[in-house]
Amino acid sequence: MTVFRVIAASACAAVLGSAALAQSAQVEVPLGLWKSEPDRRGIVLNVRTKPCxxxxxxxxxxxxxxxxxxxxSTMVGQKVLWDLKPQPDGSFLGKMVDSQGNWLSETRIEARSGKLHLRTCGDDGCQDLVWKRLR
Incomplete structure (x- = not known):
């Protein structure tokens, strides 16, 4: 684990109240700037994740x-990931609003190898997305 990841994991654990998160070498803390997959109109969002x-x-x-x-876009400045809470497996569970403004009531995210893996579920079922880390 790099020094940056150790510091980020420690800071995230302090803010999120999960000491086990900082101790796990397998968990990559999903703080940073991420590039979404293009939606059906070709729109890509750059989303910054941080403690709230x-x-x-x-x-x-x-x-x-x-x-x-x-x-x-009116999306700039809007919160799209809400109330993501750490889970025992190292993932985070919360809610998401997609680029069309649809609420996805169950969203699970997990960072691995510089990618953010999202599993979003809403009225139309579930889908898996992979966002790339920009920073």
Whole structure:
């Protein structure tokens, strides 16, 4: 585990109240800037995850179009990951709002090898997404 990850895990554990999280060498703390998969319109969100009280949340920092250019959007500044709480297996469980504004009532995220694996479930069923770490 790199020094950065140890420090980040320790800081996250202190904020989120999970000492076991910092001690597990297998857990990658999902704090940082992430690039979503393109939605059906080709829109990509850059989402920053950070501690929010005793849980974790994620806000949109940038929105890109299918060519990779910044595009104006009301999503910028909006929280899209809500109330993500650490789980015993190292994942985080909470809620998500997708780029169309649909609530996905059960969202599980887990960071592995520089990727954020999301399993989102809503009225239309569940889907698996993989976001890439930008920072």
């Amino acid at each position: 009280g005793r849980s974790m949340c994620g806000r949109v920092e940038r929105v890109k179009d299918r060519r990779g250019y910044d595009t104006p």
